[in-house]
Amino acid sequence: SAAEPILSVSGLSVRYGKVEALHNVSIDVRPGQIVSVIGPNGAGKSTLLNAVMGALPTSGHAAGPVRYRGEDIGGLPVEKRVEQGMCLVPEKRELFSTMTVEDNLVLGAYRRKRAGERDFLDQLNPVFERFPRLKERRKQAAGTLSGGERQMLALGRALMGKPDLLMLDEPSLGLAPLIVREIFHIISALRSTGVATLLIEQNARAALQISDYGYVLETGELALEGAADSLAQNPRVIETYLGLA
Numbered sequence: 198s199a200a201e202p203i204l205s206v207s208g209l210s211v212r213y214g215k216v217e218a219l220h221n222v223s224i225d226v227r228p229g230q231i232v233s234v235i236g237p238n239g240a241g242k243s244t245l246l247n248a249v250m251g252a253l254p255t256s257g258h259a260a261g262p263v264r265y266r267g268e269d270i271g272g273l274p275v276e277k278r279v280e281q282g283m284c285l286v287p288e289k290r291e292l293f294s295t296m297t298v299e300d301n302l303v304l305g306a307y308r309r310k311r312a313g314e315r316d317f318l319d320q321l322n323p324v325f326e327r328f329p330r331l332k333e334r335r336k337q338a339a340g341t342l343s344g345g346e347r348q349m350l351a352l353g354r355a356l357m358g359k360p361d362l363l364m365l366d367e368p369s370l371g372l373a374p375l376i377v378r379e380i381f382h383i384i385s386a387l388r389s390t391g392v393a394t395l396l397i398e399q400n401a402r403a404a405l406q407i408s409d410y411g412y413v414l415e416t417g418e419l420a421l422e423g424a425a426d427s428l429a430q431n432p433r434v435i436e437t438y439l440g441l442a
């Protein structure tokens with residue numbers, strides 16, 4: 198695609214004290230694209246998302262520009278990045294378990310409410326249309342949802358804020374294969390909203406199936422990159438990440 202990247206990470210390195218978790222990592226995400234970063238446990242995938250979001254632990258130190266819509270946002274705190282349309286759905290989902298499904302969704306619009314947007318709840322019905330199961334359970338406490346439903350709620354809550362860049366940390370983690378398919382189908386369908394998605398996954402097969410472009414991260418460095426369909430046919434990717442299943 199010829200479109201300018203909405204997110205451009207160039208030569209990012211992150212260290213935790215003496216441990217270098219990322220070394221010279223460069224990735225681009227363009228509007229409307231789904232881009233995945235695949236790689237094993239401990240490769241640095243979560244570190245990448247946290248660095249892009251400005252949410253590294255205080256022991257973490259990042260160097261190398263992160264550009265969002267062409268501007269270096271390296272100095273911006275998390276809340277400014279959120280205000281500018283970036284949204285991270287963390288691995289742990291971080292829902293409010295005693296609150297209802299609907300109240301969790303309303304909280305997802307908090308940034309827009311604070312910004313004075315009168316129609317800050319305008320995504321509630323579209324989210325319920327996208328996730329009929331959330332609509333059925335709207336008055337149910339989030340803590341009583343199944344794992345797949347919790348992931349749907351985390352996605353729905355993110356969409357309430359109308360993000361331009363959605364970052365998903367292992368959305369398939371801990372979910373049964375059928376549910377993983379459902380979640381990835383939903384993520385794929387989000388493309389039509391124009392949102393750009395950066396997807397971090399250990400489930401390389403599912404991630405590459407819905408992605409436009411992919412990166413392979415190994416021990417903090419990019420090992421391979423390419424169009425998702427060609428990566429999925431790369432012998433090394435097949436052997437290491439796709440197996441024979």
Ligand code: ATP
Nearest residue numbers: 213216218237238239240241242243244245254256
């Ligand atoms: P996983 O899928 O297991 O979460 P990951 O690919 O997301 O793995 P990271 O969590 O980013 O990997 O971790 C990358 C490396 O940085 C690992 O070696 C990890 O031990 C180290 N690391 C992560 N967080 C910290 C921290 N707060 N302090 C010190 N080292 C850390």
